[in-house]
Amino acid sequence: MHASPHAMDAEADTLFSPRLLRRLTIGIGALACLTLAISIGGRKLGEHIALAGHTEDRSVVNVLIGQDLLRLPANAIRFEEQRTSGPTDRIDLYLTWPEMEGYTEANRARFNDVTRPESLIFLQLSQSTMSRDMSGRVEPIYSHLFDGPPAKGPGGLTLRRLKENAGYEQEVLLTARLPDGSDYAVRCIVPERADASTSADCQRDIHIGNDLSLLYRFSSRLLPQWQAMEQSLRSFASAHLVKSAAAAAGRPDDKNETETFNQ
Numbered sequence: 001m002h003a004s005p006h007a008m009d010a011e012a013d014t015l016f017s018p019r020l021l022r023r024l025t026i027g028i029g030a031l032a033c034l035t036l037a038i039s040i041g042g043r044k045l046g047e048h049i050a051l052a053g054h055t056e057d058r059s060v061v062n063v064l065i066g067q068d069l070l071r072l073p074a075n076a077i078r079f080e081e082q083r084t085s086g087p088t089d090r091i092d093l094y095l096t097w098p099e100m101e102g103y104t105e106a107n108r109a110r111f112n113d114v115t116r117p118e119s120l121i122f123l124q125l126s127q128s129t130m131s132r133d134m135s136g137r138v139e140p141i142y143s144h145l146f147d148g149p150p151a152k153g154p155g156g157l158t159l160r161r162l163k164e165n166a167g168y169e170q171e172v173l174l175t176a177r178l179p180d181g182s183d184y185a186v187r188c189i190v191p192e193r194a195d196a197s198t199s200a201d202c203q204r205d206i207h208i209g210n211d212l213s214l215l216y217r218f219s220s221r222l223l224p225q226w227q228a229m230e231q232s233l234r235s236f237a238s239a240h241l242v243k244s245a246a247a248a249a250g251r252p253d254d255k256n257e258t259e260t261f262n263q
Contacts, residue, residue, distance in 0.1 A: 053080055054103040054111060063091050066127035068209040069242040074103030078122070090126035097222065097229070098123050100236050116201035119221035121229070123238075128213040133206045135183040142173050142185070155224035157186075174223070184230065190220050197221050208237045 061246040062085040064070075068192040070091070074083045077093040087191045096107055096119060103111055108120040132140070153159035157174040168187065181225055188202035201220035208214050222229060 053078075054108070055080070055083065056104055058085075059084050060104070063088055063125075065090065065125060070125065070240050071242060072158075072240055073102050075104065083156070089179065090124060093123040093125070094119050095123065095236070097218070098225070098232065100232055117197050117201075118221040120199055120218075121233070122199060122217045122263045123223075123233070124215045126213055126215070128207060128211050130213075134187070134204050135185045135206070138173070138175060138183060138185050146173075153223070155226050156225065158186045176226070176229065178227070183227065186221070186223075186226065188220050194221060204223075206234070208234070209241050212237075212241075 003007040021111045029125050049209040059074050060071050061074050061077060061083055062069065062071055063082075064087040072091070072093065076093050076095060076229045077083045082088065082091050093113070094103075095101060096110055099107075100121075101107065110116060113119065123237045138244075142160075142162070145162045145168070147161045147163045151159040151161075153174045157176050160175065161167045162171060162173060170189050171187045171222050173191060174186050174188060176203075178184050182204065186202050190201065191197050199219050200217045203215060203217045214233065216233055218229065
């Protein structure tokens with residue numbers, strides 16, 4: 001039995017009623033919005049993953065550690081949660097070598113390539129807990145732990161091995177005299193093969209500012225450049241330390257200083 005044309009028209013009207021069409025339109029619109037949101041969100045997530053915690057933001061972050069105020073570019077601060085102005089116990093930085101710059105799109109590969117540990121230097125700034133820095137600890141502490149005669153190290157450094165039971169595992173101490181006559185000392189784990197080097201083979205700490213300890217770590221591949229590195233790091237620290245005694249104590253002495261610290 002065949003349906004009449006009138007019945008078929010009525011059935012079509014039922015299938016494509018205004019109410020149904022409105023629902024279909026709303027559904028299609030919602031699906032389009034969802035697709036757009038996924039596209040935008042996915043792109044932003046992809047960008048965030050690609051940055052891997054880095055930032056290109058060069059805004060100044062004002063950090064107060066003890067009695068020392070530092071003004072640091074955000075892209076040189078290693079961890080996202082530390083890129084906030086205010087008092088803190090410590091702050092971690094990373095810089096390209098030898099440019100001494102923070103993260104940028106142009107140098108992204110150097111921050112992400114673990115096969116080039118000599119590309120970066122890692123710094124940690126905190127309030128001093130010892131009266132002497134590493135150079136000052138050579139005579140009263142390290143000299144009593146030397147094991148065997150001195151040996152020639154890279155870049156004119158003198159290498160001293162430390163006793164196995166001294167608690168420094170496979171570390172050696174390298175020393176020299178700086179151009180100004182002061183002593184230089186750095187502890188390192190020197191790998192047998194250059195390709196086994198890491199960005200934390202060597203570490204040295206120095207006193208800067210009023211009461212700051214600057215600990216820096218670097219690849220043993222950079223040992224021949226130890227003098228240039230020492231000078232560059234001291235210059236970087238000096239350039240980012242606030243000289244004003246009032247500001248360093250957290251008591252800005254004018255309106256502009258207050259606004260800067262609260263940025």
